[in-house]
Amino acid sequence: MIVELFGPPGAGKTTFARGLAAGLRARGYAAEAVVSARTSEAERDGPVRARGPVGGAASGHATAQPDARRDGLGRSLLTILPPRNVFWNLRLRRYLRRLAAAWARSEAVPGIRVFDQGYAQALCSLISLSRSTDPGRIAMAAALLPRPALRIALHAPGELLAARQEARVHKAGLLERMLELDAATNLRQAGICDTLFGTFQGSAPLLRTTSLDEASMAGFVDTVAAATTQWSRVA
Numbered sequence: 361m362i363v364e365l366f367g368p369p370g371a372g373k374t375t376f377a378r379g380l381a382a383g384l385r386a387r388g389y390a391a392e393a394v395v396s397a398r399t400s401e402a403e404r405d406g407p408v409r410a411r412g413p414v415g416g417a418a419s420g421h422a423t424a425q426p427d428a429r430r431d432g433l434g435r436s437l438l439t440i441l442p443p444r445n446v447f448w449n450l451r452l453r454r455y456l457r458r459l460a461a462a463w464a465r466s467e468a469v470p471g472i473r474v475f476d477q478g479y480a481q482a483l484c485s486l487i488s489l490s491r492s493t494d495p496g497r498i499a500m501a502a503a504l505l506p507r508p509a510l511r512i513a514l515h516a517p518g519e520l521l522a523a524r525q526e527a528r529v530h531k532a533g534l535l536e537r538m539l540e541l542d543a544a545t546n547l548r549q550a551g552i553c554d555t556l557f558g559t560f561q562g563s564a565p566l567l568r569t570t571s572l573d574e575a576s577m578a579g580f581v582d583t584v585a586a587a588t589t590q591w592s593r594v595a
Contacts, residue, residue, distance in 0.1 A: 362466055363584070364478030366556065367514030368549040376514060376577075377476035383581030390471030394462055431460060433504055437483070440501045441490040448489045456482060463506065472509075479505040480556065487552050502559045510587060513557045513568040515550065 363380070365373045377393040384391035434456030443449040459482060466473035483501055487493065560566050565587065569580055 361472045362463065362475060362478070362508040363472060363510045363512065364475040364480055364508045365512045365514055366478070366480035366484055367553050368484075368516075371514040371516045371550075373476040373481070373514055376512075377474045379577050380512075380581060380584065381472070381474045383577060384472055384474075384585060387581065387585050389585065392471065392473055394466060394473050394475045396477050431457065433506075434460060436504055437486060437501050440497050440504075441483075441486040441492055443486070443489045444491045452482075452486065452489070475508075478508065480511055480560065484549055484552050484556060487556075488549050498555075499559060502556065502563070505563075507564045510565045510567065510584065511560055512584075513553060513566070515553070515568065515570060 365377055367373055374393075374395050377395055381391045381393040434453060437456065438449060438453060443452055459477075459479065462475075463478070466475075483498075483505065486501065487498060557566070557568060567583070
C-alpha cells in the first residue's frame with residue numbers, strides 16, 4: 361500500500377513522511393518512509409534513498425527493476441510534458457526510472473510505504489520545467505499516473521517556503537547549488553501543486569494539510585490510520 365506526498369520545495373515532505381511512517385508504526389502498522397536525500401542533509405534513514413526530481417543527480421538503493429509498463433510511463437510523461445532543455449530531460453528520465461523501481465518494490469511488499477516524493481511530485485516538477493503549460497496536456501499526464509492508496513498535499517506559507525529554501529541553499533555544497541532550480545521556479549511549484557490538488561480530485565483518496573507540530577501530527581496519523589484500515593479490509 362502506497363501513500364505519496366506532494367508539495368512545493370520546503371513544505372516539509374521528507375520530515376512529514378518520516379513522522380507519518382513512525383506514527384503508523386507506533387499504532388502497530390508495518391510502515392516505512394521512502395525518502396529523498398540531499399547531500400547536505402544529515403539523516404540517511406529510509407529503505408530507499410532516491411533523489412527527488414529537482415534536488416540533484418539521482419542516486420539510490422532501489423534494487424527492484426521497473427517493469428516495461430512503468431518504464432514506458434516515464435517516456436510518455438516526458439513526451440506529453442517535454443522539459444525545456446536536454447539537461448532536465450536526462451535528469452528527469454533518470455529520476456523516473458528510479459522512481460519506477462522504488463514504486464514497484466513498494467507494491468511488492470506488505471505494509472504501508474510513505475513516499476515523500478512520488479509520481480504526483482514528479483508531475484509537479486515536470487510542469488514547472490516543461491515547455492508546455494497546456495491544461496489538456498497536464499490532465500493527460502495526470503491520468504497516466506499509477507494510483508496510490510492515498511495522496512497527501514502539503515502546503516506552507518510563501519514566506520516560510522522562501523526561508524526554508526534559502527537555508528537549504530546555504531547548507532548545500534557548490535555542485536548541489538549548481539544543480540538546483542532557482543528560487544522563483546521552486547516557489548512557482550506551490551501554485552502548481554494547488555492546481556494538481558484539483559486535478560487529482562476523484563482519481564484517488566486525497567487529503568491536504570500543512571507542516572504539523574507533534575500534537576497535530578498525532579491527530580493526522582489517526583486519520584490516515586483509520587483510512588488505511590478501511591482500505592485494507594476492502595482489498
